[in-house]
Amino acid sequence: MATINKKLSLGQSLFSEEIRISYKGPVDGKIITYLGDYIGVVNTLSEKATKKLFKIFFELAENISKYSSEKIKLKNGKEVGAGTIILKETVKNFILVTGNPIKNEHLIPVLENSKNINELDHSELREYKRSVRRENKDENHSPNIGLITVALTSGNPLDLEINPIDEKTSYFSISVKVDK
Amino acid sequence: MENIHIEGSHTNFFIPTVDFNSETGYCLLEGESFLEDTIEFYDPLIQWLEEFTTEVKNPLTFEIKLTYFNTSTSRSILDLLNIIKDYEEDGGEVLINWYYDEDDIDMEEDIEDYMLDTGLEIEMIPFED
Secondary structure (H helix, E strand, O other): OHHHHHHHOOHHHHHOOOEEEEEEEEOOHHHHHHHHHHHHHHOOOOHHHHHHHHHHHHHHHHHHHHHEOOEEEOOOOOEEEEEEEEEEEOOOEEEEEEEEEEEHHHHHHHHHHHHHHHHOOHHHHHHHHHHHHHHOOOHHHOOOHHHHHHHHHHOOOOEEEEEEOOOOEEEEEEEEEEEO | OOOEEEOOEEOOOEEOEEEEOOOOOEEEEEEEEEOOOHHHHHHHHHHHHHHHHHHHOOOEEEEEEEEEEOHHHHHHHHHHHHHHHHHHHOOOOEEEEEEEEOOOHHHHHHHHHHHHHHOOOOEEEEEOO
16 A cells, blocks of 8 residues: 555645645546546646646546446446546646556556557557557457557656555556656 | 437537538537447447448548547547448548647547548648637
């Protein structure tokens, strides 16, 4: 848990000026669209950088909603994935961090995919995204096209951290930078 | 063949505006696309386009003015464009215009990638936000 806290910069820095958005809980469409819109409000980035941050946020938040093994039942009876979303601002960039527990069977393709992603340059990533989209396999067992989009949009490597919770589940967090 | 009109909205999800007209052959997809069930939304559009290109067979103008779409949507857009490509190869008259924010480099690359994937000529039309 200590590692997760470090990763998410929770603790002392939670209330510092660095944190622009901090959310923990169920991630459904309402929360995603609300926080997504809020990204445009809390930053002073150029329109270009705001669009990038917006796109990355949607993909990462959707991943929590789909793949988090922590499910929360809403009043309408719908079960949605839960997780943590932090948007931090530094002098040079914005850093979006998401974290959620995930079943290991979902984690393996994510890890394989992320390793590939971080080894590819921009044009190779575009080709990789096209090939994954063309194949259009079952999303649970194919490379996550959302993460490829995140890496392409960010222009920076994906920073992943995995901490085992038990034999079947791990805590997965991902940190992505967007240059100002 | 019935037309399809869906008024776009920006609430709990982002629903794009859809205007598919079988009499004029003008099809518009506009706004933002982030849906609760992407397949449920796009399947009728895909079926409509299949019917138009196999039965109506009039000239088709397909215009995309999406300012945002998620990756689930990107698969459905590819399905729509593949149908248009098949139609073009069968002799159908096709014009595709894709409007995008001139500052949105990622969108520009997306359009280029769709051209590579489908072999379609897409008219890329930048606009100022």
